[in-house]
Amino acid sequence: MIRYWEKIYAKSENIKAYALLFPALLMVILAMASPMLLTFVTSFHTQVSMMEIDTTLTLGRYKDFFSKPVYTTLLGRSIKISFFVTLVTLITTYPLAYYIAFYVKKNKMLWIVLMTLPFWTSYLLRVFSWKVILGHKGVVNSALMALGMIEEPLGFLIYSQTAVVLTLAHAWAAFAILPLYVSLDKIDKSLLEASYDLGNSKFQTFWRVTFPLSLPGVIGAILIIFIPTVGDYVTPQLVGGTDGRMLSNMIQALFGRANNFPLGAASAVIMLFSVSLVALIVTYVTRKVSMRMS
């Protein structure tokens, strides 16, 4: 009998919980899931003329995508750029998160606030300031010329994939610092002492204890940086030039001037699918490598 009432109670708890979750889930379904599903369906249609779309289902747009080298090149480049952004961001922010977690004693919170504050200021303006820094008549070039260190502006600074990676690594730093810091800060300090007592050096302790234990943060950072950056539009547009154009710029054109919704939809589907796949592989490999290490 008691069991029975427990079951009813547990059920009513679920009903209450889902009543509270209803608006959030409804929003995700109406404003994200169904539009994405509709986009998926559209990717099997054909644009006949400016206003007309033939809704017979066909794989033609996917064939279009993979038969024209420009699309596959852009896709490959987008993934490559995102990969390097993720890598550069992780490598540059890890020592910082490590420093805050293990060496900073007072005002840790202040450090974290200061390191994440730039992230909240306008994304557009941050990207734009990199354009100004790296540009032909930009801050770096004009400063170097004023100092007499160079005579001609350095042309390779802007409009390149390197510029895109640098700008994105700056823009997404907060998304790496936070998860890395949280996972490093959680590490039980007595484990590190145990490692030293067992005769491990500082370096060995880092590789065998600290780093493997911080992997949840590393994987978190990979997922939050790798997937969204692949769809970035502003950075390649402002500092990428033709060499740094990404698939998102193409998708924008297909939904804008080129007015080919089905092909744009197919590109979006392919982009999301391939980036999720790569992210999963990277996560899986990271986890495997760490298991072997520890």
Place this chain on the structure above:
Amino acid sequence: MYNKNNILFLYAILYFAFLYIPVMLLPVFSFNDAIHMVFPLKGFTLKWYDQMINASRLHQALFNSIKVGVTASIFSTLIALLAAKAFTKYKVRLRQLSYGAILLPFVIPEIIIAVSLIVLWTGMGLQLGLIPVTISHVLFCTPFCMLVLISRMEGFDRNLEEAAMDLGENAWGTFWRVTFPLVLPAIVASLLLSFVISFDEFILAFFLTSNDQTLPLYMWGQLRFPKKLPHVLALGAVIIVATSIIVMLSYWLRNLGKPTDKKSNIGGI
């Protein structure tokens, strides 16, 4: 744990410079008496701020941004508040799945959300404009709001609610007189942060609006004209200072009244 590490400290300072110099450049040049952003600086001027105040299309864009930002922050905070309550109070079945679904808009590339909403919106025969922009902003802000609220709601003592019940308050009274005041700082923080996110958001607005511009779109439009650039810098400087103050305020609010040992717990963003 460890005592000192000068190399890491130096690295932290350098990284700090890398993070801040690009952000600080715009305010510096906004006072510079020259059209191009080139060193050496020419001289101090306030004329770009004067130009900014008198740009009439900017006023309309600012008004639009505030309208979208306020609406988006109220809706996303409300939706997130209910969801956060569900996750912190009840044992939800399929918890991970629902949790993940609500956080998903935060991970999916914005451009995908944007084009999907275009397909839906135009498919329904509706005009693009500030309404789809606002909807997409609510979708995008809710995960942030939920993380902020959950970290606060997990932090406070459940016994306080039970004590209120024992003292004869009903559920509604307990909520208004105990839970709500305790969660209020996080609610305000959530409103502020989601407003900032919406106010600065570019990609969704760029795709989903037609003629009505938000402030980032106005700036984007002006970047093409070198002569218009300085007043965009002035505007940028104002935005940077204003958002920094709002974000600092929200961080302070989130730690208000928390037990000191939990002060470093910033959960999520």
